[in-house]
Amino acid sequence: MSEQTTEIRVFVVDDHAVVRRGIASFLEFTDDIILVGEAVDGQEALERLGGMHVRGELPDVVLLDLQMPRLDGIQTAEAIAQRYPHVRTVILTSFSEIERVHAALARGVSGYVLKDASSDELENAIRASQRNEVFLDTAVTRQVTQRLVTPAHGLAALSARERDVLVLVAKGLSNQAIADRLQISERTARTHVSKLLTKLDLTSRTQAALVAVREGLVQP
The missing domain is CATH 3.40.50.2300 (Response regulator)
Known part of the structure; x- marks a missing residue:
């Protein structure tokens, strides 16, 4: 004591x-x-x-x-x-x-x-x-x-903004809708989606949505 x-x-x-x-x-x-x-x-x-x-x-x-x-x-x-x-x-x-x-x-x-x-x-x-x-x-x-001591991977590799975009993708929002929600351009939203798919080694928005649900970022 x-x-x-x-x-x-x-x-x-x-x-x-x-x-x-x-x-x-x-x-x-x-x-x-x-x-x-x-x-x-x-x-x-x-x-x-x-x-x-x-x-x-x-x-x-x-x-x-x-x-x-x-x-x-x-x-x-x-x-x-x-x-x-x-x-x-x-x-x-x-x-x-x-x-x-x-x-x-x-x-x-x-x-x-x-x-x-x-x-x-x-x-x-x-x-x-x-x-x-x-x-x-x-x-x-x-x-x-x-x-x-180990390189970031999975969700840890995403920036805060990319995580925000992932949540909106999982909710079914289009690039334009994501842009409107985050007050960014549609082109920037599209870039964020592309980057997060690459970092997560995914090929579709559907796969990204499943990852978001699995990791508890959104409710199924």
Whole structure:
């Protein structure tokens, strides 16, 4: 255990009661990390944090589920970073895709932990976050390292705009409709479609749509 004497105040946001109870039970066995509140989704979390702010009782660290109704973890983390810059956020999720990790870190998250991580890792993430350090789950770190040493392929090879175009292709939009939606020229939209097909080693828009569905970018 750490020799810190100052309590680390933690707020948990997860739409599954069993997860919240599990975290609460784990925190009972730590000497200086205490649970000061919880919420079922990002919207409720922001409302409760607003009240805590008025009372001068904001937590040090907020643990956030990634996928929640009304307001997801990344949107909530971004709002917390804007409203309460001194409050740190840690994503606690089942999703380890590198794109999700990058999106979270880009919005000020200081930790990313998988729900099957050990209690030691969760504790380390909370402590590191409170020290304003970045903590990545061991499994996530391995993926990041692997991505650095191997060429990008599949969806990872697509630019953000090409991913946007892929989603619209999967929704059945024509090049002109894609151009109108993204406020670009039809020629530029056509170029994006051609490039993403090449990068994904595909030959048709139908194949691209199937890839988008398989990868969870759009609903089937």
